[in-house]
Amino acid sequence: MAAKVISLAEMAKHDSNASCYMAIHGKVYDVTKFLQEHPGGEEVMMDHAGQDGTEAFEDTGHSQDARDMLAEYEIGVLPEDEAAAASKAEKKTSTNAPAGGSSDSWTLYTVVGLLAIGAGVAYKMMAASA
Numbered sequence: 001m002a003a004k005v006i007s008l009a010e011m012a013k014h015d016s017n018a019s020c021y022m023a024i025h026g027k028v029y030d031v032t033k034f035l036q037e038h039p040g041g042e043e044v045m046m047d048h049a050g051q052d053g054t055e056a057f058e059d060t061g062h063s064q065d066a067r068d069m070l071a072e073y074e075i076g077v078l079p080e081d082e083a084a085a086a087s088k089a090e091k092k093t094s095t096n097a098p099a100g101g102s103s104d105s106w107t108l109y110t111v112v113g114l115l116a117i118g119a120g121v122a123y124k125m126m127a128a129s130a
């Protein structure tokens with residue numbers, strides 16, 4: 001059976017806990033019944049109610065179990081062009097990044113670590129030549 005195509009405009013009508021749709025990786029899910037069961041809380045789900053939640057879902061690093069759960073709530077797919085655009089738009093509009101940017105801190109740790117090693121080597125060389 002062909003999947004039902006649900007546009008972002010249609011999704012936007014389902015943005016409350018009476019009826020809550022969320023798109024993840026181009027698929028549309030009716031998560032109304034899942035809101036209260038979500039281990040991460042209802043509030044974060046409502047932040048993306050009626051919208052594309054791909055970025056948020058991926059940013060929080062969900063388990064394979066969580067991914068498998070999605071199938072249960074699938075009701076359709078986004079139109080192809082909107083699926084691509086939605087993920088991009090989400091990136092631009094995500095203003096607050098709670099506990100996010102873990103890759104950024106790794107970069108920082110690496111740089112600081114390398115600097116420390118560099119300083120150690122330079123000190124040894126200076127000490128040796130003195």
Ligand code: HEM
Binds near residue numbers: 044048064070
């Ligand atoms: C329909 C979509 C979603 C499903 C099925 C889902 C499912 C789950 C599941 C099963 C967990 C438990 C940990 C794990 O297995 O990874 C979890 C945790 C979490 N989820 Fe989601 N989630 C969804 C959407 C979202 C969205 C859009 C956000 C937005 C930020 C979010 C934020 C979180 C957070 C922060 C946790 C961690 C909770 C903790 O460890 O205290 N989830 N989610």
